[in-house]
Amino acid sequence: MLDIALIREKPDWVKAQMEKLNDDAALQRIDRILELDGQRRTRRTRIETAQAARNKLNRAMGKLRGDKTMPDAEKAARAKGAGAAVSASDYDKARDLLDGSIALEIGDDADFNASFGELIKELRLMGDKIADGFDRVEAIEKELRELMLWLPNLPHPSVPVFAGEEHNLAGEMRGALREIDFEPKPHWELGPALGIIDFERGVKLAGSRYYVLKGWGARLQRALISFFLDQARANGYSELYTPYIVHSEMLYGSAQFPKFQDTVYGVAEEDKYLLPTAEVAITNLHRDEILEEADLPLNYVAHTPCFRSEKASAGRDVRGIKRVHQFEKVEMYKFTTPETSYAELEIMTQQAEDICALLEIPYRRLEIVTGDLGFSAAKKYDIEMWSPGCAEWLEVSSCSNTEAFQARRAMLRYYPSGSRKTRYPHTLNGSGLATPRVMIAIMENYQRADGSIVIPEVLRSYLGGADVIDAG
RNA sequence: GGAGAGGUGGCCGAGUGGUUUAAGGCGAUGGUCUUGAAAACCAUUGUACGGUUCUCCGUACCGCAGGUUCGAAUCCUGUCCUCUCCGCCA
Numbered sequence: 001m002l003d004i005a006l007i008r009e010k011p012d013w014v015k016a017q018m019e020k021l022n023d024d025a026a027l028q029r030i031d032r033i034l035e036l037d038g039q040r041r042t043r044r045t046r047i048e049t050a051q052a053a054r055n056k057l058n059r060a061m062g063k064l065r066g067d068k069t070m071p072d073a074e075k076a077a078r079a080k081g082a083g084a085a086v087s088a089s090d091y092d093k094a095r096d097l098l099d100g101s102i103a104l105e106i107g108d109d110a111d112f113n114a115s116f117g118e119l120i121k122e123l124r125l126m127g128d129k130i131a132d133g134f135d136r137v138e139a140i141e142k143e144l145r146e147l148m149l150w151l152p153n154l155p156h157p158s159v160p161v162f163a164g165e166e167h168n169l170a171g172e173m174r175g176a177l178r179e180i181d182f183e184p185k186p187h188w189e190l191g192p193a194l195g196i197i198d199f200e201r202g203v204k205l206a207g208s209r210y211y212v213l214k215g216w217g218a219r220l221q222r223a224l225i226s227f228f229l230d231q232a233r234a235n236g237y238s239e240l241y242t243p244y245i246v247h248s249e250m251l252y253g254s255a256q257f258p259k260f261q262d263t264v265y266g267v268a269e270e271d272k273y274l275l276p277t278a279e280v281a282i283t284n285l286h287r288d289e290i291l292e293e294a295d296l297p298l299n300y301v302a303h304t305p306c307f308r309s310e311k312a313s314a315g316r317d318v319r320g321i322k323r324v325h326q327f328e329k330v331e332m333y334k335f336t337t338p339e340t341s342y343a344e345l346e347i348m349t350q351q352a353e354d355i356c357a358l359l360e361i362p363y364r365r366l367e368i369v370t371g372d373l374g375f376s377a378a379k380k381y382d383i384e385m386w387s388p389g390c391a392e393w394l395e396v397s398s399c400s401n402t403e404a405f406q407a408r409r410a411m412l413r414y415y416p417s418g419s420r421k422t423r424y425p426h427t428l429n430g431s432g433l434a435t436p437r438v439m440i441a442i443m444e445n446y447q448r449a450d451g452s453i454v455i456p457e458v459l460r461s462y463l464g465g466a467d468v469i470d471a472g
Numbered sequence: 473g474g475a476g477a478g479g480u481g482g483c484c485g486a487g488u489g490g491u492u493u494a495a496g497g498c499g500a501u502g503g504u505c506u507u508g509a510a511a512a513c514c515a516u517u518g519u520a521c522g523g524u525u526c527u528c529c530g531u532a533c534c535g536c537a538g539g540u541u542c543g544a545a546u547c548c549u550g551u552c553c554u555c556u557c558c559g560c561c562a
Contacts, residue, residue: 058542
């Protein structure tokens with residue numbers, strides 16, 4: 001979520017930033033947000049003032065009625081005068097009468113029950129008006145909040161301004177192409193031939209875009225996950241095992257909801273959802289907490305399955321296991337101060353690249369342009385591996401700095417050193433890495449003419465020292 | 473899944489409709505005293521939003537959401553969570 005104060009104070013600047021995102025619907029919400037924010041503040045001030053007056057009157061009346069020293073006749077007279085004052089909207093006078101700070105006017109006399117009854121009636125009317133006012137403010141705030149939840153994050157000034165993903169800036173390829181002196185095959189041919197991917201049975205169990213890994217396929221994936229986690233740990237991330245099913249509020253916190261509600265799977269009869277990425281769980285790990293600056297940066301890593309409905313991608317990438325409903329991912333995550341978040345983004349992206357290099361698979365970095373940033377990121381890099389069988393670049397990691405966008409949604413704050421004034425930390429997430437795609441890259445880069453696959457050197461210790469996967 | 477007991481500030485813990493504007497204690501922070509420390513004493517103490525603009529003021533928050541009432545931590549309803557016992561299970 002964006003800072004409402006920023007929109008209020010620099011509306012034109014915010015609009016100018018949002019224009020870079022190629023998201024007209026969001027841009028058009030700004031004026032309505034400004035209008036609602038103005039209304040809400042005027043109304044709230046007015047109602048809270050009335051509320052303060054009523055609270056004082058209630059308290060003063062209770063005190064007066066319970067007073068052991070004052071004669072009933074005076075209590076009744078004061079209540080009568082206060083009732084009249086409330087009726088005339090003179091709340092100060094009413095309060096002064098009730099708490100005894102002004103003297104009674106001469107000639108006041110009144111029936112005890114009738115006077116208090118009348119005063120209570122006036123207070124009830126006052127309370128009804130206040131309740132109506134709060135209802136209006138709450139309705140305004142609900143609409144305002146809903147609009148705010150639909151606003152994307154603003155891009156960092158360093159992000160290249162272009163409309164679409166075709167303009168993403170691709171860096172140089174790193175690492176050498178492996179020598180393949182035959183026509184490389186795609187993984188959807190290699191996998192079934194080796195008996196390590198079973199597409200038909202995956203479809204039988206769960207439908208299209210599901211698959212079964214068998215034997216070396218399943219083992220290779222498990223080895224990759226262990227390898228990824230070990231790398232992250234060596235880089236100072238502490239490992240988490242989290243629930244794979246979370247409350248819907250968590251999806252709002254990490255900004256999948258409300259905009260991308262149809263991309264996740266829900267649990268029937270419950271307001272809970274399967275993780276589309278571990279980012280959702282980790283973002284909300286410290287939800288509603290206030291951290292200390294001394295604890296930052298907090299570095300976490302978690303391996304989880306990821307479930308995505310991929311409705312928006314119907315018909316795309318239907319062959320093989322590039323785009324599936326369930327996959328495994330190791331996610332790196334950082335909570336940092338605003339001052340250090342961009343330096344940490346570079347570090348995290350480099351760490352993702354290092355894993356590609358260790359696997360000895362050619363890769364490149366993409367600098368994502370404003371029009372392709374997505375909803376939450378202020379800046380983003382993708383890492384792609386080259387895969388010769390299907391002859392394309394596969395996105396195996398995406399590293400983002402969301403700045404305070406998710407922290408604000410998840411009510412996550414920290415105390416700066418020596419201060420009790422809370423700030424929002426910045427949150428960063430990056431894959432390190434995701435498995436079916438890395439497996440594709442391994443199979444297609446390390447394939448040999450006979451259809452067997454050489455196991456990358458760094459994985460061999462995870463696989464009992466084996467160096468090749470063949471049909472045997 | 474069944475039965476019972478609970479949920480109050482950073483922590484412990486009082487609080488059965490209006491002197492509670494959440495007592496008291498612990499912790500933390502600042503100060504006094506001290507060569508230093510401890511002890512003692514004094515002061516301060518959360519979050520969000522709004523107003524004000526660097527200092528205050530106001531409103532809300534006692535698991536959460538509704539309700540009753542002039543007024544709710546307190547009464548009512550629902551819900552979530554925790555603990556104990558039983559059942560089931562890896």
